[in-house]
Amino acid sequence: MSDAIIEATKKHPAPEGLLYTYGTAGFRTKAEVLDSVLTRVGLIAALRSRALKGKWIGVMITASHNPPEDNGVKLVEPLGNMLKEEWEVLSTTMANKATPEEVAQYYNEIATKYKIDLKEPARVVVARDTRASGARLLGCLLDGLKGANAEHKDFGFLTTPQLHYVVRCLNTEGTSEAYGEPTEKGYYEKFGAAFKNALKGKKPQGSLTVDGANGVGGPKLKELIKYLPTKEEGGLDIHVVNDNVIKPESLNVDCGADYVKTNQRAPPSSKVGPLDRCCSLDGDADRVVYYFKDEGGVFRLLDGDRIATLVASFLGKLVEQSGLAAKIKIGVVQTAYANGAATKYVQENLKLRVDCTPTGVKYLHHAAETHDIGVYFEANGHGTVIFSRSTTDTIAEHEPRNPGQKEALDVLRSTIELINQAVGDALSDLLLVEVVLAHKSWGPQEWLSTYTDLPNKLSKVIVGDRRIFQTTDAERRLVKPEGVQKKIDQEVQKVHQGRSFARASGTEDAVRVYAEALTKAEADDLARKVSDIVK
Numbered sequence: 001m002s003d004a005i006i007e008a009t010k011k012h013p014a015p016e017g018l019l020y021t022y023g024t025a026g027f028r029t030k031a032e033v034l035d036s037v038l039t040r041v042g043l044i045a046a047l048r049s050r051a052l053k054g055k056w057i058g059v060m061i062t063a064s065h066n067p068p069e070d071n072g073v074k075l076v077e078p079l080g081n082m083l084k085e086e087w088e089v090l091s092t093t094m095a096n097k098a099t100p101e102e103v104a105q106y107y108n109e110i111a112t113k114y115k116i117d118l119k120e121p122a123r124v125v126v127a128r129d130t131r132a133s134g135a136r137l138l139g140c141l142l143d144g145l146k147g148a149n150a151e152h153k154d155f156g157f158l159t160t161p162q163l164h165y166v167v168r169c170l171n172t173e174g175t176s177e178a179y180g181e182p183t184e185k186g187y188y189e190k191f192g193a194a195f196k197n198a199l200k201g202k203k204p205q206g207s208l209t210v211d212g213a214n215g216v217g218g219p220k221l222k223e224l225i226k227y228l229p230t231k232e233e234g235g236l237d238i239h240v241v242n243d244n245v246i247k248p249e250s251l252n253v254d255c256g257a258d259y260v261k262t263n264q265r266a267p268p269s270s271k272v273g274p275l276d277r278c279c280s281l282d283g284d285a286d287r288v289v290y291y292f293k294d295e296g297g298v299f300r301l302l303d304g305d306r307i308a309t310l311v312a313s314f315l316g317k318l319v320e321q322s323g324l325a326a327k328i329k330i331g332v333v334q335t336a337y338a339n340g341a342a343t344k345y346v347q348e349n350l351k352l353r354v355d356c357t358p359t360g361v362k363y364l365h366h367a368a369e370t371h372d373i374g375v376y377f378e379a380n381g382h383g384t385v386i387f388s389r390s391t392t393d394t395i396a397e398h399e400p401r402n403p404g405q406k407e408a409l410d411v412l413r414s415t416i417e418l419i420n421q422a423v424g425d426a427l428s429d430l431l432l433v434e435v436v437l438a439h440k441s442w443g444p445q446e447w448l449s450t451y452t453d454l455p456n457k458l459s460k461v462i463v464g465d466r467r468i469f470q471t472t473d474a475e476r477r478l479v480k481p482e483g484v485q486k487k488i489d490q491e492v493q494k495v496h497q498g499r500s501f502a503r504a505s506g507t508e509d510a511v512r513v514y515a516e517a518l519t520k521a522e523a524d525d526l527a528r529k530v531s532d533i534v535k
């Protein structure tokens with residue numbers, strides 16, 4: 001097999017002098033320097049599958065919300081989770097091997113070290129977003145898979161969460177944990193049916209305008225709509241905008257979840273009226289944020305924190321109304337970017353526990369797994385809800401004592417079906433939000449009025465070497481460079497309800513500074529002061 005690996009690697013030589021890292025979002029950088037990485041990811045995926053005795057491993061080619069000229073790749077574990085951390089390190093080492101011979105040697109070293117039987121089958125399922133570089137990079141990946149003699153299924157264009165879904169389905173097919181049909185159609189059927197059942201006759205008010213970021217999410221949502229009840233059937237009136245995937249250079253440009261969240265404004269192309277619900281997906285449709293114009297025409301954002309609070313309160317009520325409150329506890333997981341007002345609302349109004357973890361889905365997901373029901377969302381709109389095995393069983397086996405309990409239990413069960421538990425999924429999340437709003441008979445204004453966000457500011461600071469910034473306490477405090485945290489603390493104390501932190505980005509060569517305070521002026525000022533300190 002070594003010869004085949006050497007051949008494959010030779011076709012896509014690694015550029016000199018570049019250092020690749022498998023970070024929080026896999027490998028992600030300019031697409032033009034990713035060929036060698038893709039081939040090697042193919043080899044790693046094959047090894048990972050063989051290590052798991054031929055379980056299906058996913059490979060997604062995407063750079064999410066990054067600009068059109070970027071691309072990236074990440075690996076998906078058999079149940080649809082993020083790649084095991086140990087394997088992130090192996091991937092990084094593999095990507096940085098200089099010669100084809102070293103690559104082949106390292107392949108065998110991994111096999112020896114992890115006692116991987118190279119005669120085991122290797123099965124890999126691949127998909128990509130709509131970036132122009134995707135087809136070329138797919139070719140590089142397939143060369144790697146061929147070199148490792150791996151079997152593969154190519155699903156063409158999918159959203160990242162759809163790929164996670166397919167991977168989970170393939171590995172659970174025919175078991176008691178079967179997740180669904182391992183096809184794109186299976187995805188639409190599952191979530192379409194769950195949406196209808198979870199609505200349980202409640203009709204969504206008004207319409208929803210969805211900005212697809214000119215990425216893969218737009219066409220996939222249009223497909224999903226075919227499986228949803230129509231407006232006439234009591235369903236949702238959805239308008240898809242920014243769904244131009246024919247022009248890949250428009251991906252994430254002046255639209256999409258990241259644009260809306262970072263700039264705290266609607267895409268300039270938005271034409272909706274006051275109180276019309278809108279949401280934006282990111283380039284691979286694993287994030288969603290909501291927003292609307294209030295009656296005074298002012299832009300209002302309903303971000304990941306808002307989705308988390310909305311969903312946690314809804315599930316809390318359903319659990320209680322089903323007669324399960326004594327058996328099932330809900331926990332909410334956030335990162336340091338969660339608005340202080342959101343954290344306070346969950347703790348004081350919803351009376352639920354809040355955990356804070358470092359940025360990155362794997363940390364949040366892991367923390368959410370410690371709860372019966374774990375609701376996790378990043379403020380940027382990435383998140384989902386996960387139910388422990390025993391909680392799922394408890395809900396499935398529970399016998400309602402009266403019609404009220406039965407009603408709540410039915411909705412709870414369909415809501416579980418509607419949630420993509422493998423990973424945060426913009427399409428599933430938006431259907432979930434719509435179900436909650438329909439049940440509560442809420443428009444965006446009612447949703448917004450549950451609490452008032454503290455004004456905040458997020459800044460990006462370019463520094464000489466971001467690796468010197470080391471954090472503790474879920475990234476809320478700096479331990480290095482020495483003395484910097486003390487200076488930040490001094491500035492924070494000067495403003496009302498101030499909070500601020502600085503952390504090295506995991507996806508860009510920069511340090512991010514977050515600040516919040518009682519007034520916008522104070523938040524902006526605090527962000528500026530802290531940026532000056534870390535510069």
Ligand code: 16G
Pocket residue numbers: 024025064359360361362378380382504505506507508512
């Ligand atoms: C990655 C993470 C996302 C996080 C973002 C932060 C995953 C799948 N994605 O996109 O959760 O919010 O990085 O970026 O974990 P930053 O480190 O540049 O701030």
Ligand code: ZN
Pocket residue numbers: 064065282283284285286287
């Ligand atoms: Zn994304």
